Structures are given as C-alpha cells and as structure tokens.
Amino acid sequence: MISLKNLTKVYGHGEQSLTVLDNLDVDVANGEILAIVGPSGAGKSTLAQCINLLERPTSGQVIVNGEDLAQLPERKLRVARRRIGTVFQSASLLSRRTAAENIALPLQYLGVTPAETKARVGELLERVGLSHRANHYPFELSGGQLQRVGIARALALRPAVLLSDEATSGLDPETTRSVVSLLRQLRDDLDLAVVFITHEMDTVLHVADSAARLENGRITEQGSLVDLLTDHDSALGRALQPHLSPAEPEAGSSLWHVTYDSRKVPSDWLQLVSAELGEPVALLAATIQSIDGTSTGNATVGLRAPAHLATAAFARHGLRAIPGELAIANAALDHSSDTRATEDLQWA
Amino acid sequence: MGINISSAVQVHALSDTALAELPSLLVPALGETLAMVGIVMLIVIVVGTPIAVALHNMAPGGLFERQGTYSVLSWIVNIGRSLPFLVLMAAIVPFTRFITGTNIGIAAAVVPMSLAGIPFFARLVENCLRDVPLSVTAAARASGGSPLQIIRTAQLGEAVPAILGGLTINTIAMIEYSAIAGTIGAGGIGYVAVTYGYQRFDNTVMLATVILLILMVTIVQLTGDALVRAATPHLSRRK
Known part of the structure; x- marks a missing residue:
C-alpha cells in the first residue's frame, strides 16, 4: 500500500x-x-x-x-x-x-x-x-x-x-x-x-x-x-481507447460515433438497435474489449434514421451516440496535431 | 643508480659505442625508467582516483553535490594540468628538495612526475565516470546502496574498461615525462638518449634508445588494450 x-x-x-x-x-x-x-x-x-x-x-x-x-x-x-x-x-x-x-x-x-x-x-x-x-x-x-x-x-x-x-x-x-x-x-x-x-x-x-x-x-x-x-465525460477514458479510421458511410446515411457509456451494454446491441430503428446499422469501425469482465469500446456506424430516434435507441442500451460531424471534427483535430510527438497525439 | 653523471663524463670516445657495450649502458637505464614510471603510476592511481571520484560526485548531479568545493578542486586540478612538464619540474625544485632532500635522481623525478600525473589521471577518470549512464547510478541508489557502495560497484565498476584505457595513456605520458626528467639528471633512458645521442652524436645509442622507447610504449599499449578487452564482457565473450 x-x-x-x-x-x-x-x-x-x-x-x-x-x-x-x-x-x-x-x-x-x-x-x-x-x-x-x-x-x-x-x-x-x-x-x-x-x-x-x-x-x-x-x-x-x-x-x-x-x-x-x-x-x-x-x-x-x-x-x-x-x-x-x-x-x-x-x-x-x-x-x-x-x-x-x-x-x-x-x-x-x-x-x-x-x-x-x-x-x-x-x-x-x-x-x-x-x-x-x-x-x-x-x-x-x-x-x-x-x-x-x-x-x-x-x-x-x-x-x-x-x-x-x-x-x-x-x-x-x-x-x-x-x-x-x-x-x-x-x-x-x-x-x-x-x-x-x-x-x-x-x-x-x-x-x-x-x-x-x-x-x-x-x-x-x-x-x-x-x-x-x-x-463519456472522461477525457482519460477517451484517450485510452484506440483511434480508428472508419469506412465511408453509404450515400444518404449519416455517420455516428458510439461509445460504451455504461457497464451494461448488451453484446448484440448492433442487432437490437437495428431492429428498433427498422434498418440495418452499418458498422464502419469498432474496437471492443473486456476490462475486468466489463465490455468497453467504441464504434463508428452509419444509419439513415432521424437523429433523435437514433440517440434514444443507442441510449436505451447504454451507448452514447454523437452525430458524425462531431466525430469528423474530432478526427480533424487529430490530424491538425500530426506534427506533435506521437505521445501527444493521443491527447488530441 | 647504474648511470650517473661522473661515469658518463669519463667515457670520452668520439666514435659510436660498440654494440657489445649497449646492454651494459641500456639495461640499468631501462631499470631506472621502469622504477620511475612504476612508482609514479602507483602514486598517481592511489591519489588520482579519489580526486576523480570526488570531482565527479561533487559536480551537479553527483552523489554529494558541493558546488563550492567542486570549483576549488577543479581549479587546483587545472593548475596542475596547465604547466608544461619541463616548466613544472623546474618551478618546483625547492619543493622537491624539501620533500626528498635532493633535486637529482629518481626520488627527485618522482615528485614533479606525480604532480603532473595526478591531475592528468584525475581528469581522465572523471571523464570515464561521466560516461557511466546516470540511470546506472540511479538504479544503484534505488537498490539501497550507500555512496561508497555505489561508487565502487556502479561508478568505478562500470568505468573499469575506460579507466584501464586512461591508465594506458597516462603510463605512456609518464614514460615521456621520465625522459624529460632524465635531462635534469634523473637517469633512465631519457638521460642516456640526451647525453650520448644528443650531446655526443653517438648514433648507435641514439637509435638504440629510440627503438627501446618505441618497444616500451608498444608493450604498454598492447598490454592496456588486452586488459580493456578482458574487462569488457562484449569484447571478451565472443561466441
């Protein structure tokens, strides 16, 4: 001690x-x-x-x-x-x-x-x-x-x-x-x-x-x-997650950045959210791992549903979803700091 | 003392010394040179090493930082390094006479040679210690070592190959100084070279002393190199 x-x-x-x-x-x-x-x-x-x-x-x-x-x-x-x-x-x-x-x-x-x-x-x-x-x-x-x-x-x-x-x-x-x-x-x-x-x-x-x-x-x-x-408020928690480069969403669908925001996210959330929204949610990037038996991670998905419905559907399963613009803005922020040392990059 | 001034003056032949007479001239001189260098190196190691350790560890970042004392000690060492050996030797004759009671012979040569050799060696060893990574000292401290234990195992222990290299350089410098000391009557190879080779144009003796000096320095260098190799695991343990 x-x-x-x-x-x-x-x-x-x-x-x-x-x-x-x-x-x-x-x-x-x-x-x-x-x-x-x-x-x-x-x-x-x-x-x-x-x-x-x-x-x-x-x-x-x-x-x-x-x-x-x-x-x-x-x-x-x-x-x-x-x-x-x-x-x-x-x-x-x-x-x-x-x-x-x-x-x-x-x-x-x-x-x-x-x-x-x-x-x-x-x-x-x-x-x-x-x-x-x-x-x-x-x-x-x-x-x-x-x-x-x-x-x-x-x-x-x-x-x-x-x-x-x-x-x-x-x-x-x-x-x-x-x-x-x-x-x-x-x-x-x-x-x-x-x-x-x-x-x-x-x-x-x-x-x-x-x-x-x-x-x-x-x-x-x-x-x-x-x-x-x-x-989701933890900057350190975000910094600990690997940064991903998502695939392009299909035309007409928008990009969402989804993070595990509770200890009770079901492992089949992708199917559950798809069913609730009545459309297949496209998985564009994801990293999920178990820490002390709890699933943690983040994903980038593409879907067509209106924003308020999507946010609510993700929230029901302990996920926090941010519309793609913000995620892209985050990514842009990352790129702007390319000149910094690699270790600093992870803090961007 | 095999050679002294009176015997040298008696030999007054203008021709070169016969080859057969060389050993009787050079062997005692070699003995004197080895005695001078040997005694001086012993003093240099015993006195120079602690000075180097003190310098290294009183400097900023050392085990016992003492900025003031470091500056004073460093200044004294610099004075010792400043004077050309011939000047130092002449300048401290009164001191030499006070210590040894004479200003000729081996005893008299040992004093200025040591005074020149100690600061030289101290700086060489200080440099070797500075090259030991700080993290090694830090690890030794973290392992609970006392300052003396750390100095012995981590600092000097790690620097041994470099110090042996420095010792080689220092020994060769002392052979050179012994030849200079020879000119003021300390005896040795230098004395023979100057009195026979230079003052009497005895080419045989001149050549013989040159060869002897080259041989001595070569042997010292090769021995030093071998010791450095033996003390460095990645040089001695090739698989």
Missing part, C-alpha cells in the same frame, strides 16, 4: 521556482496496478523519483505501509528505499555483471550472506523466467530479458511497492505484452502495489486496474479503468 498525500515538488527558489508536482494525492492498494499517464513534461519522471525517494519531495508525504518516508533523514531514507522496488526504462544493469550478479546487487548492498543471496537470486530468476540466462551478460540478453532482470532486481529485497518508470517504453509490442503479463502475475503472487508510469496509452489497457492522468504537475483525472472507459 502506498499513498502520496499533498505531494509537491518545487525546483529552484523565489521568482525562478518551478512547481513540477502540485499537491498530488494518489493511493495504490496492495494487489492494485495504477497507471499514471501523461504527456512529456507533465512531471512523470519527477513523480517517479519522488516515489522511490531518489528525489525528496518539497512537501507532502510518501506513505508506505503506514510510515511516511519523505521526511526521513538520509541514512534512514536509504533503508526505507528498500521497500520500494524500481524498474527503470532502460533496465540500467551493470554491463560487467551477469544477470544473476545484477539481481544480487541489492542483496550485496544489504550485506546478505553469499549462500542466502544465491538462493534468493535463483528464486527470482525462476520467477521472471530467466533461470537459463543466469550467467549471461546484459549484452547477451534481449530487451525483454533485460527488463525481466531489472524486475527481478527490483524485487530482490521483497518490496511492498513496485514502481515501473516507463519500463515498457521502447520495447516492441509483443515484448511489452510479455513484460506486462509478468507484472500482473507478480502483482497477484506477491500482492504488490504497483505504480506503472508510462506515456504509452495502449499499454495501460493491458496492465492497469486503475489510471490517473498527470498534466502540468496535477492529477486531473483518476479512477478505475472500467469507470473511466464507460464514462
């Missing part, structure tokens, strides 16, 4: 000061994975450094299992840091040590006996599925394997909290999936509170139970993934 209370980080003094984190309140329970997302410069890296206490917050608390770590003196802080395991973006392994020796590093720092270290390292290697790579050097490992070693090292001291600081950024999609499923497995097995900081929105859907959006040093939105995805 980790709680951040009124966490604030200010760099510099007086006129020149820059508030990077502004009064953040975040709770992550044991066995929960919270994804913190946000564009570049939102303060994600600073937040990561405040969570694992490599940087001391200017004010506020970092509470792990009931103890506030933020105000501890340096020596105690070093000990306290061991309760938080960190997985870094580039695994940051020692290049002249083998996988096993890298995993042993925190144990070596702690002064654990060689026999105990060996046993623990063997256990950790097995947990991350790298027993057969124990004596390989980092240059002999793939990106995913490096990250697994990084995860094993982060877990060496049996932390209560695991912080993943862009740990899957830069990995290919398949490797990302395997690292993410390892994190979920570990979360279940070890009852970890996991803070997953990322700028990759599509990874969030695969890994997180809940998500928070960090913008300009503030948490602007926070909630369980299902709540965010089924709330």
Whole structure:
C-alpha cells in the first residue's frame, strides 16, 4: 500500500521556482496496478523519483505501509528505499555483471550472506523466467530479458511497492505484452502495489486496474479503468481507447460515433438497435474489449434514421451516440496535431 | 643508480659505442625508467582516483553535490594540468628538495612526475565516470546502496574498461615525462638518449634508445588494450 498525500515538488527558489508536482494525492492498494499517464513534461519522471525517494519531495508525504518516508533523514531514507522496488526504462544493469550478479546487487548492498543471496537470486530468476540466462551478460540478453532482470532486481529485497518508470517504453509490442503479463502475475503472487508510469496509452489497457492522468504537475483525472472507459465525460477514458479510421458511410446515411457509456451494454446491441430503428446499422469501425469482465469500446456506424430516434435507441442500451460531424471534427483535430510527438497525439 | 653523471663524463670516445657495450649502458637505464614510471603510476592511481571520484560526485548531479568545493578542486586540478612538464619540474625544485632532500635522481623525478600525473589521471577518470549512464547510478541508489557502495560497484565498476584505457595513456605520458626528467639528471633512458645521442652524436645509442622507447610504449599499449578487452564482457565473450 502506498499513498502520496499533498505531494509537491518545487525546483529552484523565489521568482525562478518551478512547481513540477502540485499537491498530488494518489493511493495504490496492495494487489492494485495504477497507471499514471501523461504527456512529456507533465512531471512523470519527477513523480517517479519522488516515489522511490531518489528525489525528496518539497512537501507532502510518501506513505508506505503506514510510515511516511519523505521526511526521513538520509541514512534512514536509504533503508526505507528498500521497500520500494524500481524498474527503470532502460533496465540500467551493470554491463560487467551477469544477470544473476545484477539481481544480487541489492542483496550485496544489504550485506546478505553469499549462500542466502544465491538462493534468493535463483528464486527470482525462476520467477521472471530467466533461470537459463543466469550467467549471461546484459549484452547477451534481449530487451525483454533485460527488463525481466531489472524486475527481478527490483524485487530482490521483497518490496511492498513496485514502481515501473516507463519500463515498457521502447520495447516492441509483443515484448511489452510479455513484460506486462509478468507484472500482473507478480502483482497477484506477491500482492504488490504497483505504480506503472508510462506515456504509452495502449499499454495501460493491458496492465492497469486503475489510471490517473498527470498534466502540468496535477492529477486531473483518476479512477478505475472500467469507470473511466464507460464514462463519456472522461477525457482519460477517451484517450485510452484506440483511434480508428472508419469506412465511408453509404450515400444518404449519416455517420455516428458510439461509445460504451455504461457497464451494461448488451453484446448484440448492433442487432437490437437495428431492429428498433427498422434498418440495418452499418458498422464502419469498432474496437471492443473486456476490462475486468466489463465490455468497453467504441464504434463508428452509419444509419439513415432521424437523429433523435437514433440517440434514444443507442441510449436505451447504454451507448452514447454523437452525430458524425462531431466525430469528423474530432478526427480533424487529430490530424491538425500530426506534427506533435506521437505521445501527444493521443491527447488530441 | 647504474648511470650517473661522473661515469658518463669519463667515457670520452668520439666514435659510436660498440654494440657489445649497449646492454651494459641500456639495461640499468631501462631499470631506472621502469622504477620511475612504476612508482609514479602507483602514486598517481592511489591519489588520482579519489580526486576523480570526488570531482565527479561533487559536480551537479553527483552523489554529494558541493558546488563550492567542486570549483576549488577543479581549479587546483587545472593548475596542475596547465604547466608544461619541463616548466613544472623546474618551478618546483625547492619543493622537491624539501620533500626528498635532493633535486637529482629518481626520488627527485618522482615528485614533479606525480604532480603532473595526478591531475592528468584525475581528469581522465572523471571523464570515464561521466560516461557511466546516470540511470546506472540511479538504479544503484534505488537498490539501497550507500555512496561508497555505489561508487565502487556502479561508478568505478562500470568505468573499469575506460579507466584501464586512461591508465594506458597516462603510463605512456609518464614514460615521456621520465625522459624529460632524465635531462635534469634523473637517469633512465631519457638521460642516456640526451647525453650520448644528443650531446655526443653517438648514433648507435641514439637509435638504440629510440627503438627501446618505441618497444616500451608498444608493450604498454598492447598490454592496456588486452586488459580493456578482458574487462569488457562484449569484447571478451565472443561466441
């Protein structure tokens, strides 16, 4: 269990000061994975450094299992840091040590006996599925394997909290999936509170139970993934959904953008709405997936029925429909930001 | 000391030294050069490394940032790097005499050579440490390491191949300095080269010392390269 209370980080003094984190309140329970997302410069890296206490917050608390770590003196802080395991973006392994020796590093720092270290390292290697790579050097490992070693090292001291600081950024999609499923497995097995900081929105859907959006040093939105995805007012929920390019509607029919807006959307809504409107609804684009057993997603459809009838028919099945013009306007908005970084695109 | 000024003056032949006499001239000189360079390098490593670690970690972003102390230390190191060796050697004669009681011989050469070598090595190692990714230090801190543990395992440990490369450069520079020190009577290959080869136009000795110096530097360089390879996993573990 980790709680951040009124966490604030200010760099510099007086006129020149820059508030990077502004009064953040975040709770992550044991066995929960919270994804913190946000564009570049939102303060994600600073937040990561405040969570694992490599940087001391200017004010506020970092509470792990009931103890506030933020105000501890340096020596105690070093000990306290061991309760938080960190997985870094580039695994940051020692290049002249083998996988096993890298995993042993925190144990070596702690002064654990060689026999105990060996046993623990063997256990950790097995947990991350790298027993057969124990004596390989980092240059002999793939990106995913490096990250697994990084995860094993982060877990060496049996932390209560695991912080993943862009740990899957830069990995290919398949490797990302395997690292993410390892994190979920570990979360279940070890009852970890996991803070997953990322700028990759599509990874969030695969890994997180809940998500928070960090913008300009503030948490602007926070909630369980299902709540965010089924709330049409949630910008974060919208940003988490993949963007689709719909097919052209038939002449005479108009375009509708439909989102799952409740937890009780029937799986055959397309047929139900078609029957109610007395015309086949054309499916032009769709993405639907189950998050914790609840269907979420969005679709673009084409139909001829008058607007008020269509809206009402969709609403009866927990869907929210917006006429096509708006959807097209949204798409145009997306295109206008093509020049921005890819990660920002997802926020358009 | 195998060669000293009085014995050198007695040999007054205008012809070149016979090949058969070369070993008796060069072997003791080689011993002196190796002794000078060896002692100096030992001092340079022992004193220079901590200075480099201090410089690196007191600089912004280091483990214990101390802007003021960093500036002072950096300034002192720069002074040591500023003077050409010949000038430094001449300038600190009183200091050398105070430390060793003499201003000729190996002991007297070791003082200016160390003073020139320490800041040189400190800067080389500081550079090596700067090349270690910051994320490696961050990971070591996050792993609960104390500053000393982090310096040893993450910073110096990761920089070992680069430091060995720096050590090679530094050793070769010290061989060069030992030849310069030789001209003020420290002995060694440099002294033989100057007194026989330059002042007496003894081409045989001149050529022999040149070859000897080339051989020495080559051996140091090859040894250094081999050590760097052995210390770098992706160079030593080719499958």
